[in-house]
Each structure stands twice: as C-alpha cells, then as structure tokens.
Amino acid sequence: MTRTQLSLAAAGTIIGLVLLGLVLPNWLQFLATMAASHGIVSLGILLIMRGGLVSFGQGMVFALGGYAVALCVIKLGITDALLLLVIGGAVAGLIGAVTGPLLARYSGIFFGMLTLALSMVLYGILIKSTALGGSDGFNIPRPSLFGRRLEGPSGDYALYVLAILTTGLASWATAMHIRSARGLVTQAIQANPLRVEYLGTSVQSVMATNFALAAVLGGLGGALTVLALGHIEPTFAFWTQSGEFVFVAILAGSKSVIAIFVASLALELVRSFSSLYFPNTWQMALGLFLLAIILFLPNGIGSLWTTRAASRRAAEEPTEPAREATRQPASAREGTS
Numbered sequence: 570m571t572r573t574q575l576s577l578a579a580a581g582t583i584i585g586l587v588l589l590g591l592v593l594p595n596w597l598q599f600l601a602t603m604a605a606s607h608g609i610v611s612l613g614i615l616l617i618m619r620g621g622l623v624s625f626g627q628g629m630v631f632a633l634g635g636y637a638v639a640l641c642v643i644k645l646g647i648t649d650a651l652l653l654l655v656i657g658g659a660v661a662g663l664i665g666a667v668t669g670p671l672l673a674r675y676s677g678i679f680f681g682m683l684t685l686a687l688s689m690v691l692y693g694i695l696i697k698s699t700a701l702g703g704s705d706g707f708n709i710p711r712p713s714l715f716g717r718r719l720e721g722p723s724g725d726y727a728l729y730v731l732a733i734l735t736t737g738l739a740s741w742a743t744a745m746h747i748r749s750a751r752g753l754v755t756q757a758i759q760a761n762p763l764r765v766e767y768l769g770t771s772v773q774s775v776m777a778t779n780f781a782l783a784a785v786l787g788g789l790g791g792a793l794t795v796l797a798l799g800h801i802e803p804t805f806a807f808w809t810q811s812g813e814f815v816f817v818a819i820l821a822g823s824k825s826v827i828a829i830f831v832a833s834l835a836l837e838l839v840r841s842f843s844s845l846y847f848p849n850t851w852q853m854a855l856g857l858f859l860l861a862i863i864l865f866l867p868n869g870i871g872s873l874w875t876t877r878a879a880s881r882r883a884a885e886e887p888t889e890p891a892r893e894a895t896r897q898p899a900s901a902r903e904g905t906s
Contacts, residue, residue: 575744582827583737590729595722598729599797600837605732606793608833609739611817613783616743618823619752620776621759622676626684627787627814629691630661632806634788635795636701637661642709650712650719650731650796657792658785665784669777676762688806695803706802709795732793739786740826746782747826755779816855820862822869832870 590598610631617624634657641647641656672683696704711719719727746752754775757765762772795801804810813836820832836855843854866872 572745572748575748576741579737579741579744583733586733586737587730590726590733595725598725600841601834602725602729602732602797603794604834604837605736605830606790606797607814607837608790608817608830609736609793610787610790611814611821611829611833612736612739612743612826613786614814614818615821615823615826615829616746616755616779616783616786617776618818619747619759620755620779621762622680622776623815623818624684624780624783625681625808625811625815626686626688627783628806628808628811629684629688630665630784630787631791631794631810631814632688632691632695632803633664634658634661634791635801635805636695636791637788638792638795639707639709639801640701642712643707648710648713648718650714650728653712653796654731654735654789654792657795658788661788661791662781662785665781665787666777669780669784670773672780673773673777685808685811688811689808692803692806692808695806702802704803706800708800711799712796728797732797735789735793736830739789740830743786744826751775751778816859820859820870822866822871824868825871825874828869828871835870 586601590601593601610627613630614624614627637660638653638657641653647653647656668687672680675683695701701707711724713719714727714731718724747755754765754770758772758775765772765775791805794805817829817832817836820836821828835858839855839858840851843851847854862870
C-alpha cells in the first residue's frame with residue numbers, strides 16, 4: 570500500500586468511525602473511547618517491539634500525561650481539551666526523551682525490568698503525595714472544546730470524536746514512521762543489531778528515539794483517559810496497568826497498526842461482559858481469551874489480514890522463470906518455441 574493509499578484509507582476509517590458513533594449506545598461509545606485512549610499507549614509499545622524490546626513500564630508515561638492534564642485543570646484552570654492533549658503528550662514525551670538514552674543502553678529483560686522499575690517508582694511517589702491526592706487521586710471537571718463545556722450526551726460524543734481523531738492521526742503517523750528509513754532500521758535491529766551497528770547506525774540512538782515517541786503516545790493516551798473518566802489516581806502507573814498495555818500489544822501482534830485498536834476494543838468488551846456475568850472470575854476469562862489468541866493466532870489478531878494480503882501479493886507476482894522469459898527478446902522466445 571502506497572502512502573497516498575494509506576492516507577486515504579486512514580481518512581475513510583476515521584470518517585466511518587465518527588459517523589458510527591452517532592448510532593452507538595452510550596455504553597459502547599464510552600468503551601470505544603476508552604479502547605482508543607488505551608490503544609494509543611499500546612501503539613507506542615508496538616514501536617518498541619519492532620526493535621526487539623518490550624516496555625513493561627508504559628504506565629509511567631500514561632500516568633504522567635494524565636496527571637499533567639489533571640493538574641493543569643485544577644491548578645491552572647486550563648479546560649480546553651485540545652490544549653490539554655498537547656500538554657499531556659509533551660510532558661510524557663519530555664520525560665521519555667530524558668530517560669530514553671539511559672534505557673536504550675540495555676536490551677532484553679534488563680530493558681523491560683528498568684522500565685517497570687521507573688513506573689513503580691512513580692507509583693510510589695504518587696501514592697505517598699497528599700498534594701497529588703494520595704492513593705485516592707482526585708476528580709476533574711468536564712473539559713471544554715472551542716469554548717463549549719462538554720456535558721451530557723453531546724459532550725460524550727464530542728469526546729468520542731476527539732478520541733477517534735487523535736488515535737487516527739497517531740495511527741497514521743505511526744504507520745508512516747514504520748515505513749520510513751528509521752522504521753525499517755528498527756526492524757533490522759530486531760533481526761541483527763550488531764550488523765546495524767557495523768553499517769554505521771547507532772542502535773541506542775534509534776531505540777531512544779522510539780522510546781521518546783512511545784512516551785508521547787503514552788501521554789496522549791493518559792490525557793484522553795483522564796478527560797473521558799474525569800478522574801486520576803496512582804494506579805495509572807501501577808504494574809498491572811502497564812501489563813494491560815503489553816497484553817493489548819501481544820493480542821494485536823507487530824504486523825498491523827489497526828490491530829492495536831481492534832485488540833484494545835476486544836479487551837474492553839471481554840472485560841466488561843466477563844465482569845458483568847462472572848464478577849468473581851473475570852480475570853480468568855481474560856486469561857482464557859489471551860490463551861486462545863496465542864494458540865490459534867500466534868502472530869496476533871493482525872495476522873488475520875496481513876497474512877492474507879502477503880499471500881495475495883505473492884500470488885500476483887510472476888515467478889522467476891516468467892521474469893526470465895519476459896526479459897528475453899521476442900526472437901529468442903520464438904526460437905525456443
């Protein structure tokens with residue numbers, strides 16, 4: 570798919586989802602909003618996973634974006650949703666740019682454990698800080714958009730549209746990054762980092778940049794979640810929250826950007842219905858769901874369409890003997906026959 574086709578497909582998908590929100594019930598509209606906001610964070614994990622690493626601490630940037638938004642609303646009186654999104658992404662991205670070069674020096678389980686440790690350090694600070702609401706956190710009022718307070722069903726739909734637009738643009742930008750030279754280098758790092766170093770590219774620099782971009786996406790997700798929930802608490806940085814983002818990334822696989830949001834929505838639906846019908850064992854239902862995906866779709870939900878697309882392209886491409894025949898002049902082909 571060319572970049573033009575990708576852009577048109579992204580625009581069509583965004584428009585379709587925005588129109589779909591007009592007929593969705595309120596509960597499903599809210600679940601879709603939460604799935605979109607959480608999916609952005611897992612989208613950042615996808616960037617890191619393509620380099621052969623997994624971050625178990627995306628809850629840190631998720632919480633940073635959320636707390637930055639909440640404090641701006643409470644302390645500074647900023648209520649514009651668009652400005653708050655920019656602030657949430659910028660604060661998390663700044664922290665990611667600072668910690669990225671340090672984390673990029675490590676690989677494998679050491680990278681994952683360091684990210685987890687940073688997230689839990691932030692959790693410990695938040696839960697002990699009474700100025701930040703302590704273990705209970707605090708509520709924030711509904712934001713505004715273009716000077717209008719987002720309240721009632723129309724406000725819920727506006728937040729849904731904002732989440733769809735934000736995730737759509739983030740997905741498009743991520744897909745473009747994956748197809749860029751740096752994105753292809755990231756995939757080469759997963760295959761053979763030593764060879765990439767021999768070719769003159771710094772693996773640490775590439776992975777630090779990817780971590781900073783993932784931090785921006787995590788901050789955006791945290792900001793959207795707080796705007797939709799109207800509440801922030803230290804569990805945003807807890808290890809279980811980070812594990813949920815990794816859960817979504819594993820469900821989706823690393824082959825498709827769209828699969829991230831399909832997996833995120835599937836997780837929200839499974840969790841909601843299992844907690845409704847199996848309130849005491851809903852975690853077991855989630856575990857069985859993940860096991861089923863691993864057993865029957867080991868490459869993730871995205872493999873449902875990426876594998877078929879790859880097979881179709883392979884079938885359409887001419888075989889090597891056919892290529893050789895087309896390269897020969899007409900006289901040579903006639904003589905052969």
